[in-house]
Amino acid sequence: MNLLKLNQEILIKKFHILTLQMAPRARKVRPRAAKPNEELANILLEIGEYEKNVNLQPFKYQAYRRAAQSLSEHPEKIKRIEDAKALKGIGKRISEKISEYLKTGKVSKLMEARKNDKSKILKELTRVAGVGPSHAQKLLSEGIKSLEDLKSHQNLLTHQQIIGLKYVDDFEQRIPRSEMAEIEKFLFEKIKKIDKDYTITLCGSYRRGLESSGDVDLLITHPNYVSLRYAEEYRLKATKNLIIETKKSPIDLLKNIVNKLSEIGFISDTLALGETKFMGVCKVAHDKLHRRIDIRLLPYDEYYCGVFYMTGSDVFNRDIRKIAKEKNFILNEYCLRKLNPDGTPGKALKVESEEDIFRHLGIDFIPLEERY
DNA sequence: AATAGCCAGCG
C-alpha cells in the first residue's frame, strides 16, 4: 500500500460528506445601516470609472473605489471636509473633490466627464465582456462609436469579444439566488455522475448567502490532483492516477467536465479553456438567461484555501490576511504558512476545511453570512 | 507601489 493511496483514502473519507459544500440559506435580514453618504460615494465611483476607462488609470480607479467604500460605510452624513479627511482612503486630491461637492453639490470633473463624447463611447464599448479600456480606445480610433457599429464590424473583435457582444444584455443582469441554487444542484448531479470523487463548491457572493450574484464561480477538485509542494512533502511520484501540478502531463479533470457540460447543452460558449481554468457561458433552463461561468480546478491539498479566497468578499480577504500577518502567518489563495523568525515562510499547514484556517490562526470561525 | 495568475492573441 503506497503512501499516496493511504493519504487519498484518508482524505476521501474525511471529505466525502463535505463533497458538496452547501451554501447557506439566504440572509434573512441583511444588517444594513442607512447610507447617508451614498450619493457622494457614487459620484466618486463614477469619477473612478472615468479614470479607468478614459484615462487608462486603473490605480486611480482603485483609489476612488476605496474612498467610495469608506464613505458608504460611514454611518453619519459628511458635512465638513474634516470629517471626510479622517476616513481612510481619502487623501488630498479626493478631498478636494469632496470639498467641491460639499460647497456646490457637484463635482466639475464629473460634469465634464459626463458630457465628454469620448468617455460616453468608451463606457458603452466596455460593456462588452472582453473589451477593456485599451481595446475600447483602439476601436474608437477605428471609428467604432456604439454597440451597433460593433455588431456590423465583428471582424475587429476576438472570439471572446464576439461572445461578449452577443450576450451584453444578459451579462448585465444579476443572477437571482434561486437560479444559483438551481445551477448548483444541476452541476452537482452532472459532475458526480462523471466521477463521484469530484468535490465542487459554488463560491463568490452566493456562498456568502447574498440574494443575487454577478456570475457563477465554480471550484472543483479531485483527489488525483495535488500540488507540487504536497507531492514533494510526501515524496509522491506522478502516476497515471496521480497528477502533480506543473508536471507537464495534460490534466483532463477540467476538460472532462467542460466537455460533458457542453454536450448536454448547459455550457453554450467557451471564452477560454486551459488545464486549470475555464471561462465561458452557461444557461440552466430555457426560460433563463445566459450567464458567465468560471470553473477552476484546484489541487486537492489547496482546495480549502482556494475556496476561502474565492468566497471573499475581497475586503474580508484583505482583513483576514492582515490578521494572519499580525500573527506571523502568511495566507494566500493556495496555502497557509507560519513565518519563520527570519520572515521566510515555513511549510504549508494542513488545511482540510475552512475551519482549519481559522483554527490555525487562533480566531473564531466567521460564518459565511458575515464575511463582508 | 498598488491582487495574482491564467488564458488568448499577437508579433
Next chain:
DNA sequence: CGCTGGC
C-alpha cells in the same frame, strides 16, 4: 518565445 490585455 515574451508581451499585453482582460478577467
